[in-house]
Amino acid sequence: MTTTPDTGEYALKRARLQAILEARNTSTLVLTSPGVLGWLFGGARVQVSLVGEPVLAAVVRRDGNDTVPIFMNERARFEDEELPLGLPLVSVPWDAPLLAPLRSTFGDEILRENEVAGELQAARAALVPAEVDRYRRLCREVAALMSTVLAGVRPDDTERQVAARLAGGLVALGADPLVVLAAGRDRLSYRHPLPTTGPIGAVAMVVVCARRQGLIANVTRWIRFTPATAEEEDVQRRLFEVEHAFFAATRPGAVLSDVFAAGTAAYAEQGFAADEWTRHHQGGPTGYNGRDPRAGASADGLVVSHQAFAWNPNVPGAKVEDTVLVGNGDPEVLSVAADWPTLTVSGLARPLVREQ
Structure with a gap:
């Protein structure tokens, strides 16, 4: 079985994202790209097809109530092999939009990756x-x-x-x-x-x-x-x-x-x-x-x-x-x-x- 990533490393990176939210005075940051998700989750294999979209996302909240939407048919493998322990996963039907939970859970105050591309590059630049x-x-x-x-x-x-x-x-x-x-x-x-x-x-x-x-x-x-x-x-x-x-x-x-x-x-x-x-x-x-x-x-x-x-x-x-x-x-x-x-x-x- 694959060893899951270290939760301490995740905490360090999560703190860098928290700093972005505070600097932007925004409640929610949504991460969806392979590079950013791979960084945050300690190298988790977030794609199945190497040219496909990730099968999960990260919704980072300034108040700490983060969620990780993930297609339900991928959840067990990610829990066992890929993700840091204890992340709040939210199962999404495989035939539904991955970010569907956003519509009912969070408001309109959402930052997308492309809006903070420079800040995210800076956040992952210094390797731990x-x-x-x-x-x-x-x-x-x-x-x-x-x-x-x-x-x-x-x-x-x-x-x-x-x-x-x-x-x-x-x-x-x-x-x-x-x-x-x-x-x-x-x-x-x-x-x-x-x-x-x-x-x-x-x-x-x-x-x-x-x-x-x-x-x-x-x-x-x-x-x-x-x-x-x-x-x-x-x-x-x-x-x-x-x-x-x-x-x-x-x-x-x-x-x-x-x-x-x-x-x-x-x-x-x-x-x-x-x-x-x-x-x-x-x-x-x-x-x-x-x-x-x-x-x-x-x-x-x-x-x-x-x-x-x-x-x-x-x-x-x-x-x-x-x-x-x-x-x-x-x-x-x-x-x-x-x-x-x-x-x-x-x-x-x-x-x-x-x-x-």
């Missing part, structure tokens, strides 16, 4: 110690899996075969394979290469976003079967310096838009096109959403200690991405595998393209 422990384990295991699976790849393997091995391995780890990308040499110009029946060939990029207990590990790795040219090695080295610019700016108290500006400015500084960053997103905070939010020039959130990030600077034919944890100095790289070749860049070990 139990979350950090879960994240470290997940990222370490995902990185090790990628190392093991990619070690067995051969040039005539298809992109889909490689993706299938990774997806199966992630499920065996108890993780949801939210994103599995694979690109052989002929498709490296695509920034989001969904796998095809084409062969991996001489050079390949593989990307994984894996969710377990709500948290998402984001990792990119490269393999090759022919020696890199001097030009390819130079591109990789310069891209690491772009990544370092993002890392160096990602410090507690920094405004996210300023971090983004520092990182994107590094493209020109490292000899890439000044507008290279406009051709694909650069990543940003992560955790219970793949990017939470995706960083950009208008992102006004503050970086906080114990916040997770996944920057992914990229140019045609090169990309680097790991999940890291912010502290007061250099970030802690969570998605590391001891047997993957690395290059030390400003004190951090960064993943090289592995030759096989």
